[in-house]
Amino acid sequence: MRAKKTAKAKPVARAANHAFVSEVPDRIRRLINSSLEIDEVLNLSMHLMEKTVGATASSILIYDAETNQLKFYLATGDKKDILKVIRMPADQGVAGRSFQTKRTLLIPEAAKSPFFYNKVDEKSKFVTKNLIATPIEVKGKCIGVLEVLNKARGTFTSDDARSLKAISREISIAIENARLYDEVKRAYMDSMLNMAKAEKYRDGDTGLHIERCGAYAFALGPALGFSPKDLESLKLSMMMHDIGKVAIPDAVLLKPAKLDPAEWEIMQRHTSLGGEILGRGPHMKLALEIATCHHEKWNGSGYPQKIAGNQIPLSARLAAIIDVFDALSSRRPYKDPFPPEQVVSMLQEGSGSHFDPELVQLFISRIAEMREIYNTTTA
Numbered sequence: 131m132r133a134k135k136t137a138k139a140k141p142v143a144r145a146a147n148h149a150f151v152s153e154v155p156d157r158i159r160r161l162i163n164s165s166l167e168i169d170e171v172l173n174l175s176m177h178l179m180e181k182t183v184g185a186t187a188s189s190i191l192i193y194d195a196e197t198n199q200l201k202f203y204l205a206t207g208d209k210k211d212i213l214k215v216i217r218m219p220a221d222q223g224v225a226g227r228s229f230q231t232k233r234t235l236l237i238p239e240a241a242k243s244p245f246f247y248n249k250v251d252e253k254s255k256f257v258t259k260n261l262i263a264t265p266i267e268v269k270g271k272c273i274g275v276l277e278v279l280n281k282a283r284g285t286f287t288s289d290d291a292r293s294l295k296a297i298s299r300e301i302s303i304a305i306e307n308a309r310l311y312d313e314v315k316r317a318y319m320d321s322m323l324n325m326a327k328a329e330k331y332r333d334g335d336t337g338l339h340i341e342r343c344g345a346y347a348f349a350l351g352p353a354l355g356f357s358p359k360d361l362e363s364l365k366l367s368m369m370m371h372d373i374g375k376v377a378i379p380d381a382v383l384l385k386p387a388k389l390d391p392a393e394w395e396i397m398q399r400h401t402s403l404g405g406e407i408l409g410r411g412p413h414m415k416l417a418l419e420i421a422t423c424h425h426e427k428w429n430g431s432g433y434p435q436k437i438a439g440n441q442i443p444l445s446a447r448l449a450a451i452i453d454v455f456d457a458l459s460s461r462r463p464y465k466d467p468f469p470p471e472q473v474v475s476m477l478q479e480g481s482g483s484h485f486d487p488e489l490v491q492l493f494i495s496r497i498a499e500m501r502e503i504y505n506t507t508t509a
């Protein structure tokens with residue numbers, strides 16, 4: 131249901147004479163240029179925006195092309211958690227109208243507006259009294275809507291609407307920057323993963339070992355405090371743990387017999403070579419620490435740095451267990467898979483010497499799940 135244009139919504143005039151119009155966007159621009167994560171930038175921007183226009187709540191809705199809906203990406207106020215699961219048709223409500231027309235709408239009395247979509251209020255138990263909605267545009271394309279709701283004193287003004295419009299421009303830059311950053315990060319990670327897979331094929335492996343290593347880490351990550359956002363990165367980083375082997379000569383990597391001391395020294399270099407290949411960009415931190423430290427041992431007898439205990443990054447301590455568990459469970463040209471009970475005993479034997487005891491305990495407490503991952507990701 132789309133309302134006619136006779137409504138009380140007031141498209142906002144062009145003139146800009148509001149004290150905050152340049153000041154607040156400038157502050158948001160500084161936030162964007164800081165090292166904060168995108169959600170932190172947006173949350174801080176929203177609180178700044180609320181303070182600026184005297185709103186009691188605000189939200190950012192993002193368009194989902196698959197469902198043709200607007201979904202609440204971020205919201206403030208006491209109903210923010212409920213709002214996260216609410217979606218609304220992209221052609222309804224004040225937000226929908228703003229999205230479709232790419233115009234800033236000032237609604238002094240929500241209840242009297244023909245655009246008002248009260249189902250969001252019904253579901254969230256929030257009472258919208260007045261609001262402003264303004265489109266978020268990236269390169270001329272509307273990607274969502276920014277809203278402020280319920281002015282603490284009085285009702286929103288045209289100056290408020292102009293401030294919001296200016297803030298929306300900054301927010302759209304933040305969103306676009308984050309999207310581009312994710313794209314670059316993903317492209318970089320993908321190319322690294324392809325190198326890791328190529329190495330595994332060269333090694334005579336089917337590539338499933340690295341798939342499984344990623345899957346174990348993804349399953350265990352939350353118990354180790356990795357946020358949902360970091361889990362994908364942990365998984366990809368775990369899959370690249372042996373990427374340094376691409377730089378190990380075939381004569382050593384593919385030697386069908388035991389390595390002599392000189393060859394073993396060359397083989398051990400795959401850890402530091404992995405670190406060099408991955409580089410030192412901020413988004414490669416996990417991959418770098420895993421590739422470099424996954425052969426370190428809890429008691430300091432590993433390589434390449436012989437660091438011990440908590441000096442070894444948590445991700446690398448996890449990688450050590452995962453790598454050994456999968457190797458022990460798998461067939462190799464020189465050995466059959468060890469029986470599941472023996473694999474558990476061997477991990478327990480390495481607790482406190484090779485492995486972090488707490489992580490061994492966690493891994494074994496989830497052993498059924500780990501075996502399930504092994505069985506479902508094995509050719």
Ligand SMILES: [Fe+2]
Binds near residue numbers: 371372
């Ligand atoms: Fe390795």
